[in-house]
Ligand SMILES: Cc1cc2nc3c(=O)[nH]c(=O)nc-3n(C[C@H](O)[C@H](O)[C@H](O)COP(=O)(O)OP(=O)(O)OC[C@H]3O[C@@H](n4cnc5c(N)ncnc54)[C@H](O)[C@@H]3O)c2cc1C
């Protein structure tokens with residue numbers, strides 16, 4: 001980024017959820033990591049705290065100069081990561097090396113029936129959130145979308161890109177492309193996977209909310225619910241995907257309370273959960289407090305990372321597929 | 331105050347002399363009217379010459395550069411980037427110039443090696459695909475502020491008195507000798523009187539004025555040169571045009587920037603440094619022919635300097651130096667000409683002559699005595715990795731207890747400014763900038779000026795408000811030619827500093 005147009009307005013710093021978290025002040029910030037430091041011959045010495053960012057894209061949205069800050073930060077991560085030793089990131093890479101996924105797989109309901117659609121739940125959906133995957137799969141079936149859940153599909157590689165492991169991510173892509181070749185349609189629940197499949201693989205993957213938005217659905221929940229609009233859905237895929245989530249829920253009759261913090265990062269993305277668990281936890285904790293203060297039953301989201309990170313704070317967190325059911329089932 | 335030797339002028343030459351003499355045990359003092367590097371030593375290209383530039387037109391200078399280049403890389407590694415250099419010719423240039431060039435390199439002892447087009451492109455991927463011939467040499471980039479400060483520190487440690495912001499105003503002569511020299515100390519407002527055995531005039535472009543105080547004349551041509559600071563490193567090597575020395579021949583990567591230079595025109599006075607729009611266009615046009623990426627670069631600022639050249643000056647004038655004495659003031663020695671690259675050699679020659687006159691027998695130690703450690707890039711942040719690069723031996727005196735950032739463009743810690751403010755040399759904001767680099771980056775002080783001001787007020791004993799205004803005006807001068815993103819930056823900078831804080835506002 002040498003002909004960058006940064007004017008030092010500080011908008012990116014004010015927008016960054018990590019910098020404004022009491023546990024995130026060690027982060028050098030988007031301007032330092034994405035704009036200033038890449039100009040230095042010593043940039044390789046930036047240190048592991050450069051990775052203390054959730055890749056929420058809030059900085060990039062705020063920048064009046066239209067700088068691709070997150071892209072530049074990722075590039076720097078790729079350059080410096082080989083020299084860094086964050087235990088959580090090493091564990092995650094070790095997991096991928098030994099069994100192809102970022103976390104241990106707890107899912108058992110594989111469906112390998114030769115359907116033309118593949119449901120791709122992602123590592124978290126096959127791990128700690130296996131129950132969500134089962135519900136989402138049932139919902140797809142109820143909507144008449146017969147699908148496989150393939151045990152051969154591995155991590156999409158997005159978490160590896162976030163920790164700068166480019167070569168390892170490429171290997172996963174090759175393995176997945178072989179599996180994906182057998183399908184005509186791919187549906188995902190994780191916006192990170194969706195982004196990776198679309199933008200990196202070049203595969204036309206659909207996120208669950210995009211599938212659901214054209215369907216007749218009914219609410220499964222009672223009471224008032226708030227939203228957690230995932231960063232990677234709204235600012236990663238597109239703001240329209242985030243609108244689709246709102247549309248699906250209101251269309252199904254869920255009583256939604258819109259809060260100003262709903263599109264603020266929960267702290268779960270970009271390798272933070274593994275790399276800086278204390279910061280991820282602190283961000284989730286503060287956000288959960290805001291939700292609780294709003295007096296809602298819980299929050300509905302469309303990202304396994306958000307669900308996992310906020311869920312640990314004792315908040316009721318549902319994936320969109322758990323909040324609605326197909327109209328014709330009744 | 332009695333001193334064996336008084337040196338007037340704290341550029342590279344003066345600082346080199348005071349260190350050399352102090353290391354030989356001579357009791358000496360140096361007075362500088364501004365900050366060190368106030369003259370050409372601050373307003374130059376920062377190129378550690380391999381000698382290549384002068385092999386055809388000025389072989390003695392080439393020879394001096396080659397020798398000194400090797401010595402400085404050894405003794406002052408912290409403030410030098412050993413980038414190496416390339417000389418490239420383009421269509422339209424005389425391709426046969428490469429032959430006398432190579433021959434000249436051999437004759438002057440300048441290590442050089444011709445590369446194939448493929449080798450050249452793999453060494454410097456940004457090079458124009460049209461490059462015809464390419465010769466690799468041992469150019470580097472050097473930080474003159476760090477170099478001069480290290481000389482000052484070393485001289486002090488060896489017992490010399492060195493003061494900046496002290497302008498020599500008068501000389502009193504008796505019997506054809508300078509017996510008293512008066513100077514005005516900006517810090518205290520007091521007049522300082524020095525009684526020297528020998529006076530050395532190392533006042534660069536001001537040497538004629540200083541000589542005139544003793545009723546002597548020094549013939550000198552003043553020659554202005556302009557440079558552009560471009561954000562980011564757009565080349566890995568120093569890239570030179572392979573042709574007879576001309577304008578817009580050289581790009582030097584240094585710190586976070588690439589510096590494009592230079593130009594040449596007669597200067598009306600030592601202060602006539604301002605670059606013109608023509609200079610800027612010429613520099614961009616000529617250097618982007620070698621490195622096409624420069625067409626889309628962000629020009630952060632333009633600055634200039636005045637070369638003190640022996641005789642009448644101009645591109646043709648020799649870059650070697652001479653020592654001038656005058657019987658009207660028998661103990662005044664004027665040093666004229668030379669390069670930043672050869673400052674140590676000049677200092678050695680001057681010191682030899684001085685020691686001769688004083689009957690002192692100690693030999694020169696600056697050829698081997700280190701000025702600083704190698705930059706080692708230790709530490710867990712970019713700021714920490716750069717401490718040695720900027721402060722040499724003094725890097726260890728920066729307190730690491732508080733690692734808050736002062737300047738983000740240049741990744742400067744508040745503690746660095748505090749270290750500098752605690753020392754004897756920083757009177758103004760610009761003094762802190764020259765030492766820490768805070769304020770030198772693309773935002774030109776928007777991010778750091780007020781925090782720096784606050785630190786200066788905490789440190790006390792300085793002139794915060796006057797120097798803030800001076801600093802902002804100086805940064806603003808460099809923005810006179812701003813365009814594109816840099817102009818957007820400048821608009822915001824003025825909006826905040828002038829509009830919001832009402833600073834440096836003019837009618
Ligand atoms: C445009 C340009 C580009 C250059 N590029 C390079 C390069 O890339 N590489 C290289 O090796 N060389 C380069 N040079 C040459 C190099 O900068 C100079 O040769 C060198 O800096 C001269 O140092 P100096 O100490 O002799 O003079 P100066 O640095 O000018 O020092 C003279 C000092 O004397 C002080 N002074 C004057 N009058 C008084 C007084 N009355 N009392 C107290 N102090 C006084 C001044 O304030 C000044 O600081 C360049 C020069 C210019 C102008």
Ligand code: SF4
Nearest residue numbers: 016053054056057059
């Ligand atoms: S992507 Fe989000 S967390 Fe990362 S620097 Fe930008 S605003 Fe901060």
Ligand code: SF4
Nearest residue numbers: 006007009010012063
């Ligand atoms: S928002 Fe953009 S222009 Fe403003 S400081 Fe951040 S990177 Fe620079």
